Amino acid sequence: MQFKLGPLPECPCAATVETVGEWWSILILRDAMQGFTRFEQFQRSLGIAPNMLARRLKHLTDSGIFERRLYSTRPARHEYVLTEKGRDFFPVIAAMVGWGNRHFAKDGPALLLADRSSGRALDPVLVDSASLQPIDADTAMAVAGPQASPQMRERLAMVAALRPIPSSNG
Amino acid sequence: MQFKLGPLPECPCAATVETVGEWWSILILRDAMQGFTRFEQFQRSLGIAPNMLARRLKHLTDSGIFERRLYSTRPARHEYVLTEKGRDFFPVIAAMVGWGNRHFAKDGPALLLADRSSGRALDPVLVDSASLQPIDADTAMAVAGPQASPQMRERLAMVAALRPIPSSNG
DNA sequence: CCAGTAACTATCATTTTGCAAGCGACATCA
DNA sequence: TGATGTCGCTTGCAAAATGATAGTTACTGG
Numbered sequence A, B: 001m002q003f004k005l006g007p008l009p010e011c012p013c014a015a016t017v018e019t020v021g022e023w024w025s026i027l028i029l030r031d032a033m034q035g036f037t038r039f040e041q042f043q044r045s046l047g048i049a050p051n052m053l054a055r056r057l058k059h060l061t062d063s064g065i066f067e068r069r070l071y072s073t074r075p076a077r078h079e080y081v082l083t084e085k086g087r088d089f090f091p092v093i094a095a096m097v098g099w100g101n102r103h104f105a106k107d108g109p110a111l112l113l114a115d116r117s118s119g120r121a122l123d124p125v126l127v128d129s130a131s132l133q134p135i136d137a138d139t140a141m142a143v144a145g146p147q148a149s150p151q152m153r154e155r156l157a158m159v160a161a162l163r164p165i166p167s168s169n170g
Numbered sequence C: 001c002c003a004g005t006a007a008c009t010a011t012c013a014t015t016t017t018g019c020a021a022g023c024g025a026c027a028t029c030a
Numbered sequence D: 001t002g003a004t005g006t007c008g009c010t011t012g013c014a015a016a017a018t019g020a021t022a023g024t025t026a027c028t029g030g
Helices: A012-020 A023-033 A039-046 A050-062 A090-104 A150-162 B012-020 B023-033 B039-046 B050-062 B090-104 B150-162
Strands: A066-072 A077-082 A111-115 A124-128 A140-144 B066-072 B077-082 B111-115 B124-128 B140-144
Touching: A012 A023, A012 B023, A012 B090, A023 A039, A023 A050, A023 A077, A023 A090, A023 B012, A039 A050, A039 A077, A050 A066, A050 A077, A090 A111, A090 A124, A090 B012, A090 B090, A090 B124, A090 B140, A124 B090, A140 A150, A140 B090, B012 B023, B023 B039, B023 B050, B023 B077, B023 B090, B039 B050, B039 B077, B050 B066, B050 B077, B090 B111, B090 B124, B140 B150
Parallel strands: none
Antiparallel strands: A066 A077, A111 B140, A124 B124, A140 B111, B066 B077
């Protein structure tokens, strides 16, 4: 599956995967969220080969997740600063941290999230912004949005038939 | 970066990426969350080559995300059912759907999440379970957990120096 | 017997990854 | 005036992963 930067898929999840769905991209973003901005910082932190890092940073920059900013003119040097779009990816990283801690950290986590000003540990959960009720696989479903294509609507009708709504006689 | 199913990295985010961080795995999980269970369903839905699908399903099954369950003995047939660990991955998918909709669906989303019983649209946000305050890149930080290794602690101390806490004279 | 379905496996070309080395532009030191 | 170091890459190439196509096994139903 190549990364074409062409028309993105209709499904928002597939569009996200197409943009950041490579092994290293997530880890680069994880480090960027912590304040890393420079080529050499990412390289040392991740142990990634420089050509791979250059490719990933270019892809993420072309995707509008990083802004390539000149920080020194005399030796021309650039740093990679997260855009608003890039910073907004944080919930995905945090959800991954939460899942990783719940399922892999049997003896307690090695890393967790905390509030930057109070230092209090944070327990990330995904909720609906209006009701503040947790969103999970059993209570949520995918439905067609206003811009859904006929194929998307057909597909969603098909998957709705797979899992009838509970407490209804279907 | 190969997927070894050996000792997972200490960082929960890296452990998550190592487990599900391949292009197709996320999309397979997306479909599984919607009720897909069979090889042929995934294959038709994704347009994935059968050998690739077999490899991914094997990896996800070995990782404890799917359970391979016999649903017919006479022609021996198996289906892939999400485990508790697999279903718990839903917030990551939902966070990706939210990010994709916010940044790629300019004319309105093609797909969104809704409550299965009420049908009301859901707006996924990541919050702290105790305070119910949103978690974002500016207000959250990574800190060492009880099981952090000395290297992890050193690294986190280093990144903390990169981004001094706001409203403090550093 | 023939067609069809489900879940694969085998083969092999293409694509991606990643190691090692080198490069260009400058800064710093002797 | 070199000599060395830093930073941000690029190039070349081998190894690994991906993915298209075809084939297999084991049945069911007519």
